[in-house]
Amino acid sequence: MLHFSANSLAALKERARQELLAAGDTAGAGALTRFQALTSLVWRCFTRARRLAPDQETVCYAAADNRGRLRPPLPAEYFGNSISAIRTEAVLASELLARGHGWAAAAVGRAVAAHTDASIRARAVAWAANPALYAAGSFPTNCVLMGSSPRFDMYGCDFGWGKALAARSGMANKMDGKVSLYPGRDGGFDVEVSMLPEYMAALEQDEEFWAAVSRDAVPPGMKE
Template identity: 45%
Template structure:
């Protein structure tokens, strides 16, 4: 059966979920930082987890319906702590003196997050068995194609729970202006924690083990958040034309801890330096960068780059709390010509990435921020979508599989089609032990076929059948 053509996701219900309690902080505007404002042209984050369906019992013959009700209640309690997700964006502008600023208002009782209950007649193995991610996974998420600036009228968070015949997929569509990947998984963990405790005890006070810090941080010592005046008079001056979705194959590649250890050792041997230690992920990124560049067949003098997201929280001095809820992420990149990249080994490419990361210091972060404040700008996505580049997204450091809603460990993590383009790679922690990594690679069909025939790359990848067999018994 091909679940993409014979089955369709059907919506069962949709409702608005508001915070369980209105706390004093939620009555104040959430002013956006330069990190936040940079994401207006980007699409919403779409990520979720697949679980086994709860089995009926004498005590509860309809456990899935019970679970849906519990999720709605726990989402309401979670929004009490993560209240910006229940708001909407507001633009404040005036002509004399000129002012244009955007903030998040969560004080309006008429808005909230959205909750969708959906179903589809396929099994978990219909999702896990194909080599490519089935297209139907894109239907497990809402607001497909929406950009973050749409948060003026669209919900900033949509939770869609999709029933499979034997599983449940919990997916969130999360406005990137509100937070980065670290913030997304902090929210998801809290949502799972409240649901799990609610299922155990039948009731819960909504408390969580790690409270988010929702007050925006603007780099000034003890500085209060403020509304930044942007050099615009209308959103058309900084919002791009909508991105036309290309036809891409999305394939999962699994790398075991043993395979990554070999890549790391070889990269460090090639570097032949005593004072540099290439990490496993840097070695893996270098392998992917060189392999994909090799199969693209660009002119030798074409510039190619590999971009890596960097969490600034712990790079700042003093460091920002890991519980900071907002955006505190930037990307760094290694860049060179196609000819130089392919003339050298993975160690040379990994060293380019290592040096880019090493140079991303507190001083550089603050310097970039100071320059931005002198000349505010909104990031454009087109340079990132250059087909000669590679963009590594998300992080294997995110502990996604421990998000337990009371259904046990997640069977798999998947994401929607938002922010996908030729050369986008989403990384997850692998399921085969500490140190393993799972990559979702997006390429045009002809490029993906060439990558699958690239011996150097495929020699480091574990066979798909072994990975699926492991998932089936998680």
């Protein structure tokens, strides 16, 4: 479990924005979000930690909520999930690292922007024609999956014990390359990282990654 403060996320976003402006991508720079900036960091640093071959392709996936994207949107009373796994374009590992933080953030943004009412409905039609069940064990080992959301109200439910110290998800639905995002108590993001031990050891040595992590936000009484 790692924490990225609001200031850290703002710095990641600004760094990506400056890189995109320097590359002439004003549209990408203007549409940047904190989610894109953090996902770019994770995708690139995971790729480096895994030591993927330069000519090996990698993709970043993200779980996207369809409720507000459908036209008309699903009502607030809708019971159940309506989620799709969106993905960036495939890119060679060497190119992902060489193109930089801004390019990766914009690639995530393009995937989000393309997830529209039309694409959601087209996916539903395609699935109905050829239904298949998702298996966690089939997730590609050269990719990253961003799940959950920092928009979820993880601290608003009070059972009489006071405001929760932190959000945790347990052992379910974990695989190499899975990242789960939660709202931080201070306006930042709490990030749950799942990687194989050898990759995690390499990530622990990644200076770019740890320069963005806010190490002093562990709630009282809890261990990293």
